Amino acid sequence: MTILRALAALLVAAGAALAGPAPAHAEQVLEGIFTYTPAEGTPGTWTIYPSCVPVVGDLREPLYLPVGCRLHVQGSTGVTGGDAVLTGGQWAFTTPKDRGMQCPDGTWAPTVEVVKFDDVTMSGTRSVTHNGNCGLPPGIINTPFTLTYKQPLPIPVDQYPLICEPGGLRRCF
Template sequence: MRVTILRALAALLVALGAALTLPVPAKADQVIEGIFTYTPAEGTPGLWTVYPSCVPVVGDLREPLYLPVGCRLHIQGSNGVTGGDAVLTGGMWAFTTPKDRGMQCPDGTWAPTVEVIKFDDVTMTGTRSVTHTGNCGLPPGIINTPFTLAFKEPLPIPVDRYPLICEPGGLRRCF
């Protein structure tokens, strides 16, 4: 019985050692793309057209890793919905857009605002935060509005998510 247990442990150690030394192919996480319906809790709904562009992450120099860490989402808004270039920050996609005419004052003039948009591409929910400095005679503040996204349709043209070609091995220069 003792010999059987030792043989089983030896076989397990050999299998574990082989698994640790063999290269594992990189698995690509999906990055969102397409046309999405943007629906805020308050305000006018619109559309987001999302085009991803990514750069392969170096990894262990054997294989490039295709992770969303090396991606940027180019978001084009419609119907007055804000767009911008989102990057993955702390597990959320985020972008900031300053607007010269972001808030209409009570007297009819316009004041600048800064919009910060953060969203989760798994739950398809996010928050739009509009910061104003009190230029209209109002106290400065931040207006947070939650929103949801829903896939509407694919992009009208095909997208190459990884347009750069990187050299194999070494420094991985990309062009």
């Protein structure tokens, strides 16, 4: 009876090893040229270049999982850009502007813009915070926007997985 139990345990362990999860593949990291359309204001374009660091493990499996990603968002004239990081399921970046808001007397006051967007729904919010330098009460102006894919980047970006040399410790490129 003990031999049967040991054999059954061995079969269960072997089955679990064979049926284990396949290597995880990362979702496509957002890249390309997009049309930025705010609910109010002037539309423009965002050119988004991703920059990621691959997962480093024991190098026995292909490196599929990008981590530490940043999206360099380059805005067209009049459209805010910055380096977005994934925070709480949304990409976000903050951009301070010295001449962010024109006052009623024609002078300019500083603002801080916080942009958050979801790469699944392709929508987000641009929040402009001002501290009341123009004689107005301090406030935050929230403007929703959408993104629409327009075209690929003019310069290709290498995708994952990295190609690694066979063997123990390997170089990956």
